[in-house]
Amino acid sequence: MNNNLHVYNTLTKRREHFITKEEGHVRMYVCGPTTYNFIHLGNARPIVVFDTIRRYLEYLGYKVTYVQNFTDVDDKIINKAKEEEENPLALADKYITEYFTDADRLMVKRADIHPKVSEHMEEIINFVKNLEKKGYAYEVEGDVYFSVRKFVDYGKLSGRSIDDLLSGARVEVDQRKKDPLDFALWKKAKSGEPAWDSPWGQGRPGWHIECSAMSCKYLGEEFDIHGGGYDLVFPHHENEIAQTEALMDAPMARYWLHNGFITINQEKMSKSLGNFFLLREIMEKFDPMVIRFYLLATHYRSPLDFDDEKLRVAQKGLERLSNSYSQLLNGLKISGQYDNGKKIRQAAEKACIEFQGAMNDDFNTALAIAVLFDLAREVNTYLREPQLDKTSLGEAQKVFDDLLAVLGISLGKEVNGTGNIDGLMNLIIILRQNARAAKNFKTADSIRDHLQEIGIVLEDGTKGTLWKHEGEAADLLEKIMEVIINIRQIARKNKDFKTADLIREELKNVGIIIEDAPQGTSWK
RNA sequence: GGCGACAUAGCCAAGCGGUAAGGCAGAGGACUGCAAAUCCUCUAUUCCCCGGUUCAAAUCCGGGUGUCGCCUCCA
Incomplete structure (x- = not known):
């Protein structure tokens, strides 16, 4: 070979x-x-x-x-x-x-x-x-x-x-x-x-x-x-x-x-010294992907010092890649056929070549990750264009996928299932309650109708509003989010920033970040 | 005591003879109802110190200093 x-x-x-x-x-x-x-x-x-x-x-x-x-x-x-x-x-x-x-x-x-x-x-x-x-x-x-x-x-x-x-x-x-x-x-x-x-x-x-x-x-x-x-x-x-x-x-x-070794305060982490951290202890505080990213951000033969701060830095770095990637996926959804994608295609190709160069040099994952950051910047820049070319963006995504797969890093959204859904439904119900209190029945009914479409039924009782779900639960979280973003969009249109900000704040509390961009609102 | 590795900006970290990547933090600007994200610009005349080799050294050689590791179970 x-x-x-x-x-x-x-x-x-x-x-x-x-x-x-x-x-x-x-x-x-x-x-x-x-x-x-x-x-x-x-x-x-x-x-x-x-x-x-x-x-x-x-x-x-x-x-x-x-x-x-x-x-x-x-x-x-x-x-x-x-x-x-x-x-x-x-x-x-x-x-x-x-x-x-x-x-x-x-x-x-x-x-x-x-x-x-x-x-x-x-x-x-x-x-x-x-x-x-x-x-x-x-x-x-x-x-x-x-x-x-x-x-x-x-x-x-x-x-x-x-x-x-x-x-x-x-x-x-x-x-x-x-x-x-x-x-x-x-x-x-x-x-x-x-x-x-x-x-x-x-x-x-x-x-x-x-x-x-x-x-x-x-x-x-x-x-x-x-x-x-x-x-x-x-x-x-x-x-x-x-x-x-x-x-x-x-x-x-x-x-x-x-x-090389993992060190704590520059000293080797080892069982005999007793200064070791179990992986699952760390995974309680940090996503496993953050840990993997942290481990690969330094060349494998160098010593690697460990503390929470270093993991936090790794987390920030990984978030940067993650943001870029999920915005790339969003961009792909609204992309079409345009001829402005040359630069992004070149960037993708360059990333591929440089990534291999880095890995060919005794598996220099630190450099390889730097290549990924460069690609992310190029992608982010391109994403600000008014028109996005599907083919070019698709190539960038392919490179992203391939290189991340080599590093064993997945940037997918992690969904926690029912816990989040409960929180979100509570939020919707409060919003709707507010609307009802303000006699804004048009909004309240619209919310109920939208939820109905995704299989969620609201029941107003004397002790408050209950909800139940029927049918396919697969994309439930996504669907609920669509509804919420919709509510917020309407509020923003009506200059009801108080409601819009309340929604953003409440979502933050359940761990969901809303981002308004010219091409629409996304979440993670 | 023997053997070996490493020393790069505020922090982390690439660099393997051709004139200092990247990330985090920080400053300024753009965008924005606010926020986040993102983009642009700036932040090491210099790579622990002293010599040497070379047209050219963070990179090679010699000598210091400092830190760590192995020589016992360890990933």
Whole structure:
């Protein structure tokens, strides 16, 4: 495939031309979470980043095989399960479900395969067995270790030598190991812990082996992209490389991509520091799209500092795009055939080219978003024209849609259903009550008639006015809004600004903003 | 102690040898019954500091300073 994509490879510490092993097909593996809690914002970054990378590769026309694992057998899970007196695997499963709830809201596409450790014991055991057979692993009393010194390239990813690592060792060394840096491939079971049968007795896998075994199973040797957070470079990915390449005598992956950290006051957000924010806590205050936008507004390898203010800024930025887009859709409705659209068509084409240029440069989403802002300005400018060309505007919309889809950002109006409808109906009823009080029965009846047309029946009783709805509820909110805007239009025409402003104020209270423009009134 | 990354306007943030994107905030103007949205203009002679290479450096090299990360579980 002919592309101009360059990616930064942690392995070579350089930006390299991206060439897949197999023409037109990207095989990628991303380290997923250990599921013993809801995910936090730090977990969300790689999820969103690599989802975006995947989307861009697909946009370029690649077939992408995307594998993201779940670590569901692990010390932390076992401990948490003990605390909560639950079965460890059930607990892990529960948080896998919760993971999808969060990831879905962030518009993260499902991986093609989401392998779990617990379902790949056979592969893992075979992997370890073969390493043992090749002399890279040894057993000590039911534990199996990888012999680091046997793998000559050890340290090539994290850029350090075994001796560097030894001098910096901060952990107590298990004396049974041949070398302090040797790491566990298989751990002997302690009583009460989940365990599986193996040639070395009851036990469970070490941390790193799962990714080697599962990536090997689903992607084979030398797959194209291996991704994860920067903190996985050492020891996790270093050890994966050692295990995999020792066994296969082939490179594990061609490109190693690592995202930078989320920080709080410039300090890494992490579970061990306790300064983390659960994604769903943040989603209570901010729309998931705002969070995604915020995550993508900085290049993925840079650190990203988090606080509410930064999300508010992201929200403002996203609103700018959102305003532009919904006004584009409005403009499309009243557009026709005119020949004044050249400039907007050029802008759309330029945006497309520049967007690709940005993404081709190691997935520079920050720049790509700037391109979107430029397009939005061009669109906004064009929208002020008295006549709008449907074809040109349509092209702009297509570009908007395509590029936003790559970033995984949706700008659709979010409708909350019944809550809003109740509020709106209350408003209409008050307005109508006012009209009736002023003996303006013509207006009052007109409101009732209009509501009748959309299937809403008003009943005036001694305790006030009740309403009920019959028939199709699909576009109810839109239809009600039409009626309200209509009422307000009439009020404005009659210079009854008090009523018009009251309507605007009340709508604001239920979260709807009215905008008067020369081409008519719109809402969001 | 070992290894590594980063330092750009009030804030966030692109930039990868050719003369400082974009967003937010702010100022002024246009539009408007008001408001919002939108449009136009302005806001870094300069990119932490000091040297060097080059016709040309925010970008490359050397030395400082500061911040952060990894070396233990972590995305």
